[in-house]
Amino acid sequence: MLRAQVCSSGALSFLMEAHDGLSAAIAERAGFNGLWASGLSIASSLGYRDASEASWSQLVAAVERIVDATQLPVLVDGDGGFGNFNNARLLASKLRQRGAAGVALEDSCFPKMNSLVGDRHPLADIDEFSGRLRAVKDTAADDLVLVARIEALIAGHGMDEALLRAHAYADAGADAILIHSRRSTADEILSFVRAWQNRLPVVIVPTKYYRTPVSTYRRARISTVIWANHSMRAAIAAMQHVCRRIIAEENTASIEPNIATLDEVLELFKYDELANAEARYLPHRLRQ
Ligand code: SPV
Ligand code: MG
Numbered sequence: 001m002l003r004a005q006v007c008s009s010g011a012l013s014f015l016m017e018a019h020d021g022l023s024a025a026i027a028e029r030a031g032f033n034g035l036w037a038s039g040l041s042i043a044s045s046l047g048y049r050d051a052s053e054a055s056w057s058q059l060v061a062a063v064e065r066i067v068d069a070t071q072l073p074v075l076v077d078g079d080g081g082f083g084n085f086n087n088a089r090l091l092a093s094k095l096r097q098r099g100a101a102g103v104a105l106e107d108s109c110f111p112k113m114n115s116l117v118g119d120r121h122p123l124a125d126i127d128e129f130s131g132r133l134r135a136v137k138d139t140a141a142d143d144l145v146l147v148a149r150i151e152a153l154i155a156g157h158g159m160d161e162a163l164l165r166a167h168a169y170a171d172a173g174a175d176a177i178l179i180h181s182r183r184s185t186a187d188e189i190l191s192f193v194r195a196w197q198n199r200l201p202v203v204i205v206p207t208k209y210y211r212t213p214v215s216t217y218r219r220a221r222i223s224t225v226i227w228a229n230h231s232m233r234a235a236i237a238a239m240q241h242v243c244r245r246i247i248a249e250e251n252t253a254s255i256e257p258n259i260a261t262l263d264e265v266l267e268l269f270k271y272d273e274l275a276n277a278e279a280r281y282l283p284h285r286l287r288q
Helices: 002-006 021-030 039-046 056-069 085-097 126-140 159-171 187-196 214-219 230-249 262-268 271-281
Strands: 013-018 035-037 074-077 102-106 145-150 176-179 202-204 224-227
Touching: 002 013, 002 074, 002 102, 002 145, 013 021, 013 230, 021 035, 021 056, 021 230, 021 262, 035 056, 039 056, 039 074, 039 230, 056 074, 056 085, 085 102, 085 126, 102 126, 126 145, 126 159, 145 159, 159 176, 159 187, 176 187, 187 202, 262 271
Parallel strands: 013 035, 013 224, 035 074, 074 102, 102 145, 145 176, 176 202, 202 224
Antiparallel strands: none
């Protein structure tokens, strides 16, 4: 299913960020058809910086919760694969075991820094990174969509370098190309797409160029848009607001109408299914 979404330049697809079981369940209920297990959002939810502070096994554990909480295909932000080809293929096989549908690997060096933070974004050697992609492909090709993510524009290397890398990563067996930009307009993404001519489907992350309407992406025959961190940022804003109000008012009466009811929590996680299962499996005297 993810293959059909990410690997098609026919209809534009959307992946919504999830960073835990809760955000995944909410995105599914809202109607999204696929999820992006965001490195930034997962790190933030764990109290880490998006600078390779969370380990690969912490990422895999978070992905397991996301996969279990929904029926949706999950594209996992695998950063650079946490090392060389060997770490990348280990990550890919663990992600496959936990039910991920795909992994995006970026041509950054370990430890990485989030693409939208600071100006130091050293790129991996093209041949070495192509080896990482080939190793993942050889390990998990049939079960995991492999998205090769190009950081050349983020690192300020320009279009020629981005295209050179895109072609090398296509040759290495990537299923799709994620081209990232931190400009506030989509111009550089759109010139990449024009030159690339859809040799492989293109995935974008319009966090910084959020004003561009999606009709522009449809016209450009972009395959997939990732809304990369918006549930995490929404949660920060909502939690800050609630905490401030409770401190100020020493009471929760005024915020009650603006937060989810307990019934919504019970419904989201299907407590009724548990009650039904208890009726079937638990002796009457032990039921809650
Ligand atoms: C993420 O969501 O972790 C991403 C997208 O990789 S970005 O934060 O823009 O690098
Ligand atoms: Mg990331």
